[in-house]
Amino acid sequence: MNEMIPPKAERSAALKGLGTSRKRVEDARFTQGKGNFIDDLKLPGMLFGDFVRSPYPHAYVKSINTDAALAVPGVVAVLTAADLEPLGLHWMPTLAGDKQMVLADGKVLFQGQEVAFVVASDRYVAADAVELVEVDYEELPALVDPFKAEIKGAPILREDIADNLEGAHGARRHPNHIFTWESGEKEQTEAAIGEAEIVAEEMIYYHRTHPCPLETCGAVASMDKVNGKLTLHGTFQAPHAVRTVASLISGIAEHNIRVISPDIGGGFGNKVGVYPGYVCSIVASIVTGKPVKWIEDRIENLTSTAFARDYWMQGKISATKEGKITGLWCHTTADHGAFDACADPTKFPAGFMNICTGSYDIPTAYLCVDGIYTNKAPGGVAYRCSFRVTEAAYFIERMIEMLAIKLKMDAAELRRINFIKKEQFPYQSALGWEYDSGDYHTAWEKALEAVNYTELRKEQTQRLEDFKAGATRSLMGIGLCHFTEIVGAGPVKNCDILGLGMFDSCEIRIHPTGSAIARLGTISQGQGHATTFAQILASEIGIPADDITLEEGDTDTAPYGLGTYGSRSTPVAGAATAMAGRKIRAKAQMIAAYLLEVHDDDVEWDVDRFAVKGAPERFKTMKEIAFASYSQEIPGVEPGLEAVSYYDPPNMTYPFGAYICVMDINVDTGIADIRTFYALDDCGTRINPMIIEGQVHGGLTEAFAISMGQELAYDDMGNVKTGSLMDFFIPTSWETPNYITDFTTTPSPHHPIGAKGVGESPNVGGVPAFSNAVHDAFRSFGLTQSHMPHDHWRIWKIANDLGLHDK
Amino acid sequence: MIPAAFNYHRPDTIEGAVKLINEFGDEARVVAGGHSLIPMMKLRMTGLSHLVDLQGIGGLKGISVDGDTITIGAMTTQHELIVHKQLSSRAPIIAEAALQIADPQVRYVGTIGGNVANGDPGNDMPGLMQCLDAIYSLQGPSGQRSVPARTFYEAAYFTEREEDEILTSISFQATGGGYAYEKQKRKIGDYATAAAGVLIEKDGDKCSAASIALTNLADTPIYCEAAVAALVGTALDPGDVGAAVKAAVDASDPSEDNRGPIEFKKHIAGVVIRCAIERAIERA
Numbered sequence A: 001m002n003e004m005i006p007p008k009a010e011r012s013a014a015l016k017g018l019g020t021s022r023k024r025v026e027d028a029r030f031t032q033g034k035g036n037f038i039d040d041l042k043l044p045g046m047l048f049g050d051f052v053r054s055p056y057p058h059a060y061v062k063s064i065n066t067d068a069a070l071a072v073p074g075v076v077a078v079l080t081a082a083d084l085e086p087l088g089l090h091w092m093p094t095l096a097g098d099k100q101m102v103l104a105d106g107k108v109l110f111q112g113q114e115v116a117f118v119v120a121s122d123r124y125v126a127a128d129a130v131e132l133v134e135v136d137y138e139e140l141p142a143l144v145d146p147f148k149a150e151i152k153g154a155p156i157l158r159e160d161i162a163d164n165l166e167g168a169h170g171a172r173r174h175p176n177h178i179f180t181w182e183s184g185e186k187e188q189t190e191a192a193i194g195e196a197e198i199v200a201e202e203m204i205y206y207h208r209t210h211p212c213p214l215e216t217c218g219a220v221a222s223m224d225k226v227n228g229k230l231t232l233h234g235t236f237q238a239p240h241a242v243r244t245v246a247s248l249i250s251g252i253a254e255h256n257i258r259v260i261s262p263d264i265g266g267g268f269g270n271k272v273g274v275y276p277g278y279v280c281s282i283v284a285s286i287v288t289g290k291p292v293k294w295i296e297d298r299i300e301n302l303t304s305t306a307f308a309r310d311y312w313m314q315g316k317i318s319a320t321k322e323g324k325i326t327g328l329w330c331h332t333t334a335d336h337g338a339f340d341a342c343a344d345p346t347k348f349p350a351g352f353m354n355i356c357t358g359s360y361d362i363p364t365a366y367l368c369v370d371g372i373y374t375n376k377a378p379g380g381v382a383y384r385c386s387f388r389v390t391e392a393a394y395f396i397e398r399m400i401e402m403l404a405i406k407l408k409m410d411a412a413e414l415r416r417i418n419f420i421k422k423e424q425f426p427y428q429s430a431l432g433w434e435y436d437s438g439d440y441h442t443a444w445e446k447a448l449e450a451v452n453y454t455e456l457r458k459e460q461t462q463r464l465e466d467f468k469a470g471a472t473r474s475l476m477g478i479g480l481c482h483f484t485e486i487v488g489a490g491p492v493k494n495c496d497i498l499g500l501g502m503f504d505s506c507e508i509r510i511h512p513t514g515s516a517i518a519r520l521g522t523i524s525q526g527q528g529h530a531t532t533f534a535q536i537l538a539s540e541i542g543i544p545a546d547d548i549t550l551e552e553g554d555t556d557t558a559p560y561g562l563g564t565y566g567s568r569s570t571p572v573a574g575a576a577t578a579m580a581g582r583k584i585r586a587k588a589q590m591i592a593a594y595l596l597e598v599h600d601d602d603v604e605w606d607v608d609r610f611a612v613k614g615a616p617e618r619f620k621t622m623k624e625i626a627f628a629s630y631s632q633e634i635p636g637v638e639p640g641l642e643a644v645s646y647y648d649p650p651n652m653t654y655p656f657g658a659y660i661c662v663m664d665i666n667v668d669t670g671i672a673d674i675r676t677f678y679a680l681d682d683c684g685t686r687i688n689p690m691i692i693e694g695q696v697h698g699g700l701t702e703a704f705a706i707s708m709g710q711e712l713a714y715d716d717m718g719n720v721k722t723g724s725l726m727d728f729f730i731p732t733s734w735e736t737p738n739y740i741t742d743f744t745t746t747p748s749p750h751h752p753i754g755a756k757g758v759g760e761s762p763n764v765g766g767v768p769a770f771s772n773a774v775h776d777a778f779r780s781f782g783l784t785q786s787h788m789p790h791d792h793w794r795i796w797k798i799a800n801d802l803g804l805h806d807k
Numbered sequence B: 001m002i003p004a005a006f007n008y009h010r011p012d013t014i015e016g017a018v019k020l021i022n023e024f025g026d027e028a029r030v031v032a033g034g035h036s037l038i039p040m041m042k043l044r045m046t047g048l049s050h051l052v053d054l055q056g057i058g059g060l061k062g063i064s065v066d067g068d069t070i071t072i073g074a075m076t077t078q079h080e081l082i083v084h085k086q087l088s089s090r091a092p093i094i095a096e097a098a099l100q101i102a103d104p105q106v107r108y109v110g111t112i113g114g115n116v117a118n119g120d121p122g123n124d125m126p127g128l129m130q131c132l133d134a135i136y137s138l139q140g141p142s143g144q145r146s147v148p149a150r151t152f153y154e155a156a157y158f159t160e161r162e163e164d165e166i167l168t169s170i171s172f173q174a175t176g177g178g179y180a181y182e183k184q185k186r187k188i189g190d191y192a193t194a195a196a197g198v199l200i201e202k203d204g205d206k207c208s209a210a211s212i213a214l215t216n217l218a219d220t221p222i223y224c225e226a227a228v229a230a231l232v233g234t235a236l237d238p239g240d241v242g243a244a245v246k247a248a249v250d251a252s253d254p255s256e257d258n259r260g261p262i263e264f265k266k267h268i269a270g271v272v273i274r275c276a277i278e279r280a281i282e283r284a
């Protein structure tokens, strides 16, 4: 009998559970062009909406004449703020406690702002009619530089709240000031820095950029006037939150709203927010009684839906002569654009910027962030980032380099001296976080060894000599980065968005024949949830991942959750999945024990079955148990096999990594060739190594883009300079470097399966590694800080400013 | 990103095409590969109501070599320029330059005629054609005429070509000696930060003939006469090359854009020109 039971390893492999590089189940449709994205949706009688947008960054709207547009055959309506006002929808709340104009209400505050919404029979007619809407503007001076926001005579942007000295996050000191947010010990930190032997001080700018997902934002709103139900399909990273917000602002009862996120072609934070396009398509559908589609084009995406970063971070870091850090101080000027539409947990107006002590044991720290309005598009979203972690990681990893320069010390050694030690976890950071786990020294040594760090430094020294001797025009830069992330928002006690706790959920139904469906409150935008969450479940409940359907994104069927961003899906919904799986298993145990005629405690779990302790030949497989749960009466146990779990994480998770970038820089052309990029990630338990690798490659490529060329640039007048992919840098495979990936595994102690999340790590850690490499190449010539992006001309300028070009 | 409505015409003869653009005047434009024109239409930066497609005209395609004279039909795609064996051996600079234009998808469709007729200073072929001293054949209502590439370009998007003329073919002499087309750009698919085409012929140790032209370093391509003069007759020593680079950079007149300010572009021009000259000398 015994020999008939396949060995554990074999049964375990058949599940394709945790640790398996299972092929992505999504790819069958994506690689065949058979995905179902928002613009694939066509409903009978569907109309198409398109925006009239402001060409000016700041202007009064004196009048809007829609006559000519309305006269175009096929035009059904042209909505302006005046039409939305009676419904109270000309403004809408933002996720950051501010409000935002849906359509220009008397003035416009950024170039590309939505002024009127044309609804027509097709998108060609709509585009023609947009041209015919006559808007009379009175131009106003634009505020572009956040440091000029509070000077005398600065234009006042938000006249609607100019006199309101109390904002969503406390006192406002000027009409263009949004909030001041402080964290840590000011006096103590300033004292530590004042007394310190060594202090490095620098202004570090993490420039404005944009998530620029392949698929832009869009929606199809469909109001069924017969049953009063609104169905809203759209590019939503948080469909449930959208339903609640839609209900609150429209007054439509929440049970009458169904939000559906279809396949999403990348989000990266850009699809977290609520946009005027969504609201206008809903209103247009209510007004016309027909479905209304709105899809952004690329220029609209780059110039009007959520940007990322734009943090000016003034830093001071102090240390002893030996290099032990004694304090960290940071003042950030955050350019939020015209409306505060950041997508951060409510209590964190600067997101998790206060993770800026990074991987280091820093005894005291202080952070102050000032949010400022400017005449730029709103946003400030987490672009593959957990709420400003990228800014924080860039800040600390630049400050460490600056400190190393002051100390005349090797930057790898300086990190080593200051890392939080393995035995210090759980570690209480000076800015209030409890780091759950980590082993930084092990990762660091592994990384340095992998790239042969000592040899690299020797080669660099030689290169420098050759350069000085005129034998080469190329310098070598070694970019180091050890980052610590804070992801998985988050514990309901301190994390909510618009009052909605940031838990997440999973509901599982096991079918009679032993296959299953699981539904989650999250929504994949390319992360491969249908693949990985089925793997978590396979390991928990012993049903092969291939037999588990995974569904997300339909609020009528999926359990409530806060969606996917901030690398929260695995830490929160992944945990919910495991916990729901455990509930299934607990019930299955009772059923198995009953079927095997033993006490519940006398059976034990064995990969895909329960077996009688000490008698492994007496077992019931999950398949058998599932069938029994539907087919026979089991005393004291309800029929069926289902479970739901709403998981409120006890803490955040803290993935970390050690990245090293080696580049050769031609000082004459400003061209940087990435020779090596080594990325070691520790994301705790590894669910699907292949997907992790893919995530790391993708995130590193974004990091490469951001650090080496990508920016959302405005000129002095407030015009967008990089509004198309001709100028907004998206690398092709040609520019993209090769990556070497590696890992260590330090499971999260509080996550049910020890997983921490990995999607964002490469963006967070990649940017400092690339940027530090550029800086490192010029370190011996006295460079301290040069702002990103490091495109050809900015690198050239570094060399030029340092006198490296013959005049 | 949605163009205004337009009428579409697809004539099958050059005469038919000329007639159509003559008839509709400045409301009409010919379209070749469409990879410069259609983006402009989608951005509604070009308002036109008649699009005259040249794809249906058989006589506009193809590459012919007659002795030393090479003639390329206007509708020949950039891809065809790269894969044509005879062209690659008789004027290898063409393939070298064409490979640096955009990406394969654009090159399968974009034509040499569209590229040179467009008048966009960012296009690579105009500078290249000045380097080759090519002659453009234009056909209008009153017949055929020839214009040298070196005098064709007047300002950005303004050329010698009359609105009712069609560029039918381009011809030039096969090259001997060394060649190089050097381009610095930010990424695949980007126009040049600076680019230079160089041809060099040697007679013994001396430079017997040279040609140097620049791309995207002014609002037209630039043929650098002074730089050529600095090379011809010399032994192509570093000093001679330096003088030529300086003369070419002096002839450039770049403007600031997202690639960088003028000072940077002039510097890159110097690097690119030097690199092209040195590579051409090596190959000569």
Ligand SMILES: Cc1cc2nc3c(=O)[nH]c(=O)nc-3n(C[C@H](O)[C@H](O)[C@H](O)COP(=O)(O)OP(=O)(O)OC[C@H]3O[C@@H](n4cnc5c(N)ncnc54)[C@H](O)[C@@H]3O)c2cc1C
Pocket: B029, B030, B031, B032, B033, B034, B035, B036, B037, B038, B054, B074, B075, B100, B101, B102, B103, B106, B109, B110, B111, B112, B113, B114, B115, B117, B118, B122, B123, B124, B125, B165, B166, B167, B168, B189, B190, B191, B192
């Ligand atoms: C992403 C991208 C990147 C690019 N990068 C580069 C680059 O690096 N370098 C480069 O050189 N080009 C580049 N291009 C442009 C590309 O090479 C175009 O194909 C080329 O400039 C125009 O050729 P076309 O056949 O597409 O012309 P079209 O777009 O059809 O026409 C361009 C203009 O020329 C006129 N025209 C076309 N043919 C004729 C003719 N026979 N007679 C008279 N007038 C005519 C048209 O009326 C129009 O005004 C790029 C294009 C894209 C989309």
